[in-house]
Amino acid sequence: MVDLIVIGAGLSGMMAAYTAAKAGLNVRVVAKGLGSIHWSAGTIDVLGYLPEAYEGSVKRPFEAMQSFPDTRPEHPYALMGEESVSQALATFVALSKEIGVPYGGANNPGDNLLLPSPAGAARPTYLAPQAQLAGDLSRTEPMVIVGFKGMRDFFPELIAENLNKLGYKARAAFLDVKLISDQRDRNTVQLAHGLDQKEKRIALASALKKIVQPGERIGLPAILGMSHHLTLLAELEEATNSPVFEIPTLPPSVPGVRLFTALREHIRGMGVRVEAGVEVINSQATTANGSPGKVEWIESETSARPWKQKAPKFLLATGGILGGGFDSNIEGRVWEKIFDLPLTVPQKRTEWFEAGFLSQNGHPVFNGGVTVNKDFQPIDSAGKPLFTNLWATGNVLAQYDPIQERSLEGTAVATGIAAGMALSQ
């Protein structure tokens, strides 16, 4: 019998499923489709910007977080406490090594990394896949940013020029190496599969050798192999005698696909069933006067009648506005789609957005969500849990704006693990 149904296969749902399975629960993950991790840069952004420090990015996220109990007492990081967040990220790093997609951070422990974005900006993040670490902009070696002829959405000149403007030494170069047949769509995943083949790996290494200058490090689009990724990275560094790093691309993001695939395989090995194509559309709960109710079942859409799924425990990890966990109508009403949980999102369209697109305060619509207690159980306005057996994690949560803060994956990992632990007790 299933002990826990996790709704959503993004990073927080997957981390919660992992944590609960590790604690011995029989877990099923259901998801409408496979998404969010596949769109992410593959990095774990913990805290990149705060409005009070808008001119610069956050240097040491855990130090910045220490003021949260005073400044943002309902922020998920404040609910957990800085130490638990830090422990959760350490758990993620250990797991990443165990499952073959090793992550690392800045040389100075506790610092944010600054990594080149696909637009050539310096992007703060806390943890990055091994292949992105040599892009660390605190390093001094000049960069050669290498693109592939015919690959769309990756522009070495743009990246190099913008990096130069920021004071980092970089130049652009193009390779005319054919990675896949001309008949194929040159999207990042197809190119990465092409580079899993030995002859393509050798061709790339020898082409790079010809353009790299001594002392340079090499930045490439994040397509360096799928199943043979780490092998290829080592081969390229050895052949060119230079550090090699990946720069994330537009979706589908190969580092994201690598992370999701490794996580899914690992939790499947722990007995977790991951079902995609299952869209949860409804739920049924018993309510009790004054005390918390109980979720009896959820229902998902099928080819005919809805599929009623019962379990003792449920975890909501469907994401917010962006992930599809919330819906809205033209009047501006925003609601949580499965349990109709109370939301802090403004219910008037005119109040959703700040005036400027890149407003330093972020947009209220992204800051709103489900309010939870320290155990990540949704609560009512009086602070009491709404249901005894429901938890919520990740981007459905209220009181933080992951876009403005650059905290999307950090909050997902931290709250996923925290809720997984709370519900396993």
Add this chain to the structure above:
Amino acid sequence: MHTKSWHSVGPSLDECIKCNVCTTYCPVAAVTDKFAGPKYSGPQAQRFREIDQVQTPDHSVDYCSGCRVCNEVCPSGVKIAELNARARAHIMAEEGIPLRNKMLGRNETLGKLGSIVPPLANFGLHNPISRIVAEKVMGIAKDAPLPKWSTSGTFGSWMKKTASQRLKSDKKVVYYHGCATMYYEPFIGKAAVAVFEHNGFEVLVPPQNCCGLPLLSNGEFDEAEKYHQNNINKLLVYAQAGLAIVGTSTSCTLTLKEEAPELLDMDGEDSNALKMATWDIFEWLRELHESGDLKTDFVNMQMVLPYHAPCQYRAHRVGKPALELLTIIPGIDARESHARCCGIAGTYGYKKEKYQIAMDVGQELFDFVHEQEGDVTMTACDSETCRWQLEHGTDLPSRHPIEILAAAYGLYDLENRKLASE
């Protein structure tokens, strides 16, 4: 020609955010250059398709196998496989349907013809010379795993013959056998009847016909519509009486539920009643189990069993009920395949130009079976064409989970594929 259908699956097109997750998981695009991938052939090319267009863009859509992995992984709910099926039908209407596709689409007619003198039909179809001729003349791949007609009578003839022995009960269920059980694998139907009756259900097998899926996937929508309408005519009265119509062929039940109504725009009350009455057998058995009414007087089966939930099963979006029930049988160590597709995709892999693609797609499944530790003597899968492909690709026998369940009740001989009472 169902040109009106362009626009009913159409709106889902606008949900596409171009994230390419579909292409990332498409098992066909992974192994061939001939298919541009679901995003390109589906939502992308669809922007350039119009009703009454003289020439449809992107003929590579014919290389879509219709496995629906794209629909499964799409985070936005785009009906990519359906867009592709319609585009194929449009191309077929434009260019004419090859004789081969017409033949492969008429599974039921072939079943009936071959069942007149099955040994002769089997010899005629399955000798090496005729397979070479069939490949050269018709384009049917000579090595593709075509089924053999049953030489011990059809399922229908067995039902007639054993009518007096059949259980009578207040609890009744309608069995939808599909063409494969009727003409090629009557033992699947016998196993299903044994399981129904063991659980106290009287089995009704009313007249029925092919679900029309082979016609849909070969682009003959007008003919498919006749088939679906005929099934509505024959089965509606049972649906209206509140009886469950339960099938052992997972692609047939999917077609009755969703594929036919959706692709053919047959969304009327009658079609909907049939849809809502139709169940895949393990979906129905799981309900029975959850309400505590499934008998669990199993014998110990002691076996390592690689199980593949076919893509057509996953397209039901009901989870993996067969796997759930197999795991409650004592002794069964079921190993769940995560392969995307076996490759055959109905009649796709029978076609000369697609045979190798189908084998390459299936490789991850064949590898999964071979990688299993322990004494693997057979595999299990809910779809007939997938079982034939699995046997072809692994050299191991493959069984429908209902055969395994019947055997676990002590009612069925798994090795010789016959009832214990026969």
